[in-house]
Amino acid sequence: MSATLIDSIYAPIQEDLRLVEENLRAISKVDTFPFLSGLLDHVLDFGGKHIRPAITLLASRFHPCDRDRAVIMATAVEALHIATLVHDDTVDQAEVRRGRATVSNRWGREVAVLLGDYLFARSASLVCETSNIRAMSRFAETVMALSAGELREYVACYDWRQTREQYWLRIHDKTASLFAAATETGAILGDAPEQHIDALRSYGHNLGMAFQVMDDILDFEGTETVAGKPVGNDLTHGVMTLPAILLAERFPADETIKALFSDRQDPDKLREAMDKIRSSSIMREANEIAEGFCDKARRALDGFPDQAARRSLIDLTGYVTQRER
Amino acid sequence: MSATLIDSIYAPIQEDLRLVEENLRAISKVDTFPFLSGLLDHVLDFGGKHIRPAITLLASRFHPCDRDRAVIMATAVEALHIATLVHDDTVDQAEVRRGRATVSNRWGREVAVLLGDYLFARSASLVCETSNIRAMSRFAETVMALSAGELREYVACYDWRQTREQYWLRIHDKTASLFAAATETGAILGDAPEQHIDALRSYGHNLGMAFQVMDDILDFEGTETVAGKPVGNDLTHGVMTLPAILLAERFPADETIKALFSDRQDPDKLREAMDKIRSSSIMREANEIAEGFCDKARRALDGFPDQAARRSLIDLTGYVTQRER
Numbered sequence: 001m002s003a004t005l006i007d008s009i010y011a012p013i014q015e016d017l018r019l020v021e022e023n024l025r026a027i028s029k030v031d032t033f034p035f036l037s038g039l040l041d042h043v044l045d046f047g048g049k050h051i052r053p054a055i056t057l058l059a060s061r062f063h064p065c066d067r068d069r070a071v072i073m074a075t076a077v078e079a080l081h082i083a084t085l086v087h088d089d090t091v092d093q094a095e096v097r098r099g100r101a102t103v104s105n106r107w108g109r110e111v112a113v114l115l116g117d118y119l120f121a122r123s124a125s126l127v128c129e130t131s132n133i134r135a136m137s138r139f140a141e142t143v144m145a146l147s148a149g150e151l152r153e154y155v156a157c158y159d160w161r162q163t164r165e166q167y168w169l170r171i172h173d174k175t176a177s178l179f180a181a182a183t184e185t186g187a188i189l190g191d192a193p194e195q196h197i198d199a200l201r202s203y204g205h206n207l208g209m210a211f212q213v214m215d216d217i218l219d220f221e222g223t224e225t226v227a228g229k230p231v232g233n234d235l236t237h238g239v240m241t242l243p244a245i246l247l248a249e250r251f252p253a254d255e256t257i258k259a260l261f262s263d264r265q266d267p268d269k270l271r272e273a274m275d276k277i278r279s280s281s282i283m284r285e286a287n288e289i290a291e292g293f294c295d296k297a298r299r300a301l302d303g304f305p306d307q308a309a310r311r312s313l314i315d316l317t318g319y320v321t322q323r324e325r
Numbered sequence: 326m327s328a329t330l331i332d333s334i335y336a337p338i339q340e341d342l343r344l345v346e347e348n349l350r351a352i353s354k355v356d357t358f359p360f361l362s363g364l365l366d367h368v369l370d371f372g373g374k375h376i377r378p379a380i381t382l383l384a385s386r387f388h389p390c391d392r393d394r395a396v397i398m399a400t401a402v403e404a405l406h407i408a409t410l411v412h413d414d415t416v417d418q419a420e421v422r423r424g425r426a427t428v429s430n431r432w433g434r435e436v437a438v439l440l441g442d443y444l445f446a447r448s449a450s451l452v453c454e455t456s457n458i459r460a461m462s463r464f465a466e467t468v469m470a471l472s473a474g475e476l477r478e479y480v481a482c483y484d485w486r487q488t489r490e491q492y493w494l495r496i497h498d499k500t501a502s503l504f505a506a507a508t509e510t511g512a513i514l515g516d517a518p519e520q521h522i523d524a525l526r527s528y529g530h531n532l533g534m535a536f537q538v539m540d541d542i543l544d545f546e547g548t549e550t551v552a553g554k555p556v557g558n559d560l561t562h563g564v565m566t567l568p569a570i571l572l573a574e575r576f577p578a579d580e581t582i583k584a585l586f587s588d589r590q591d592p593d594k595l596r597e598a599m600d601k602i603r604s605s606s607i608m609r610e611a612n613e614i615a616e617g618f619c620d621k622a623r624r625a626l627d628g629f630p631d632q633a634a635r636r637s638l639i640d641l642t643g644y645v646t647q648r649e650r
Contacts, residue, residue, distance in 0.1 A: 030473075032494075033473060033476075033477065035476070035480050036473060036476060087438055087439070087442060090435075090438055091435040091438055091439065109434065110415075110416040110479055111476065111479065111480075113412055113415055113416055113438055113441075114412070114416065114472045114475050114476040114479065115472075115476070116438075116442075117412060117441075117442075117445065117468065117471075117472035117475075118468075118469055118472040118473055118476070120442065120445060120446075120468070121445075121465050121466075121467075121468030121469040121471075121472060122465075122469055124449055124461075124464075124465040124468070125462060125465035125466055125469065127465075128458060128461050128462040128465055129462075131458055133453060133456055133458060133461075136449075136453050136458075136461055137450065137453040137454075139449075140446050140447075140449040140450035140452075140453055141446075141450055142446075143442065143443075143445070143446030143449070144443055144446040144447055144450065146442075146446075147439045147440075147442035147443040147446060148355075148358060148361060148439075148443060150439050150442075151358075151360070151361060151436065151439040151440070151443070152358065154435055154436065154439065155360050155436075169357075
């Protein structure tokens with residue numbers, strides 16, 4: 001079902017997305033270094049929904065924009081996303097990503113660090129091909145935000161006293177910053193007026209916030225099959241996400257999470273924390289917060305004409321809060 | 326003695342280098358994230374000779390070039406160099422760099438990966454401040470070369486059958502590419518004519534090759550005090566550098582290095598390999614090769630007027646082949 005929905009959302013940019021995939025495959029052709037080519041093939045073939053390049057392409061459709069440059073920018077956005085996945089998996093020591101061994105698992109962390117570096121640089125060189133200084137600058141700042149966000153999450157691990165504000169800052173940096181840059185650069189390449197650039201950046205930011213909040217919600221819901229990873233993964237690794245923060249807000253005297261983070265090996269404590277969060281109305285509140293970000297994303301598009309790209313961006317807000325996305 | 330020599334070489338750019346150091350200190354001020362500021366303080370205070378930003382500044386002196394932009398570019402070059410050191414130390418699991426604990430040693434490899442990413446991006450954002458698309462493009466390509474070079478070295482570890490050509494490619498990528506980009510971007514920012522850009526890139530490339538060959542020679546010479554790290558470090562970690570490759574070239578039937586790489590724990594085998602390389606005329610040949618790169622670097626400057634910047638670049642070729650640099 002969700003494949004059909006996403007296909008209809010992507011209909012206006014289907015051909016451009018195909019070109020993005022072609023460009024991504026071209027990245028892995030490094031004639032002088034077959035080993036590097038093999039690594040790139042492995043990570044660039046991760047699959048996925050390509051939501052970030054899709055919003056770059058859609059955001060570029062409201063103003064006259066050279067199509068080739070929009071496709072190149074969208075490719076850079078996806079290549080950057082993949083570079084961050086390679087490093088995140090190294091940092092988290094993840095073994096599997098989308099059903100395939102991670103680079104750090106299969107070739108070692110050393111190789112994963114260097115491959116990620118190469119892909120960061122390759123994505124930046126793609127942005128250079130757009131010859132747009134402002135897009136390049138936004139891109140570099142986004143990589144700073146992404147790494148700072150991951151660092152924020154890493155240093156906050158196992159700290160059970162975290163506020164909503166800290167969480168917003170962290171997920172903005174680690175996730176929403178790239179969504180915001182994706183739409184903003186799409187607008188920039190079309191020389192959109194400043195208020196349209198602002199609006200499309202705001203759309204991307206809020207979509208990214210909703211996306212990450214939903215990701216964090218899904219970690220408390222469903223089964224491993226649906227989420228594609230073990231449920232309770234965040235709490236197990238000491239990461240306080242929105243549902244856990246809402247529990248601490250609502251019951252300041254509750255020490256379930258504190259106890260879990262103190263005794264990390266006790267499966268009963270994880271179950272207790274998960275149960276408390278699930279049985280209260282906390283999950284409903286978290287879902288409402290995700291919907292709130294989607295509302296803001298949609299409202300950011302109020303001033304845009306009712307054309308196919310706008311309808312797709314609006315439908316995407318419904319898509320990211322789906323369970324089966 | 327060497328401090329005096331380098332001071333006189335840097336005399337024409339003394340004030341600009343001070344501004345580069347000021348800019349580097351400014352990078353570490355991240356008001357919203359004190360932990361990141363602390364990490365940046367730690368690595369940006371590594372000290373060192375700043376040879377890469379120095380050649381950017383010197384290369385910018387042959388044509389009218391906005392001084393602020395040259396200083397920013399030189400800062401970016403040094404920040405990029407430091408980013409690569411942070412990741413290299415993570416990959417090599419090095420414990421100490423210039424007498425201080427490495428980031429991966431003190432804060433863990435996870436933090437080192439993310440800090441390196443941040444610094445890569447910060448250096449790219451500095452290049453964006455020059456508003457020069459060609460400089461940005463060269464910069465991104467250089468990061469690709471640097472990471473590919475480190476990857477080449479990593480995958481070639483403990484392979485005793487390596488050729489000189491493989492070695493040239495590797496040290497070009499991992500070291501000389503940044504020296505070449507340093508001088509080339511200095512020339513680009515001054516809108517130098519193409520043949521001058523080519524010449525300054527060639528100077529940087531050859532200086533970088535000489536620099537790395539000397540580094541590899543020093544690993545076979547002297548004592549730990551002079552080289553700042555244990556002698557025989559490369560062979561211990563399975564890295565075939567020029568002296569070992571020359572041994573294999575000259576005595577194809579010799580199996581000393583093969584035996585060392587097969588039994589990595591045997592200190593006698595390391596001593597045997599080191600002795601063989603030192604007692605032959607191999608070290609002299611390696612030194613002549615380094616001098617050959619310096620000759621090429623100097624010849625690349627033939628068409629430039631005899632001004633202070635040219636004299637400094639020429640004197641630098643003498644400096645990099647010094648033992649006490």
